[in-house]
Amino acid sequence: MLTHWNDFGSLGLQRPWSSALAFDAFDGLRREMERLFSVYDRSPAIASLTAPPRVRWSLEDAGEALVVRAELPGVAEKDLELSVDAERITVKGERKEELPEGYSVRRRERGTYSFTRTIGLPVEVDVEKAEAVLEHGVLTITLPKAKEAQPRKIPVRTS
């Protein structure tokens, strides 16, 4: 039944949860982990879960502006620092430990991290008009291109 699920979460949780009062909750979890790793060690899905958390970035040319996007779930606005000049943008950030008092950890995949990322911009941007929004754990930075770098329309002549 459950043994065929490729979802890490359901398998790992099954034992400690269904015997929430058992003394071997930790052992059960560890056994499950060992079993899973031995079976699914080469599965890419599991590899991505066990790798240290990393931030996913993208840089997109949206015509009149460049858009930099970073996935930063759980990062507070106050723990982010942005600086931008005409040619590059630097983002510093930190995700802090989130362990409410009195709780102990049964499974940890999310982790904490801090990072500094500098991205070279392919065209010159207008720094004064740069805007950043943090919404639903995604940071979106819009960098309008400098006047010279703006796309321009090519008029079509008819003969």
Next chain:
Amino acid sequence: MSERNTAVTTSTVEPRRPARRATPPVDVLENDEGFLILADLPGVSPEALEVEYSSPELRVRGRAPLPEGGEVVYERRFELGSTLDAGSISAELANGVLRIAIKKSAPLRPRRIDVRAA
């Protein structure tokens, strides 16, 4: 002649953009009263999130737009033991992190027994 000489290239086929699937990383925390599940769901708005319980399975499913177009579907399932109070499940989404709280059934929570002096 190398094809690299061609300054203009194009494709007759637009790239396909099927929904990508992803397994969100989770933390599971426990205290005497119950469990707390934290899941990273960047880009998922409350409207694009479903949390469903159908005994014994708790399912989380959220959709988020991708910058390159299309969307990513995050999905994760949990099996809840019978010692948990399914009626108590509550969920909250903030900052791209989903928090699900589940209480243990009352008789199973540790309880302090007062000792009366005779």
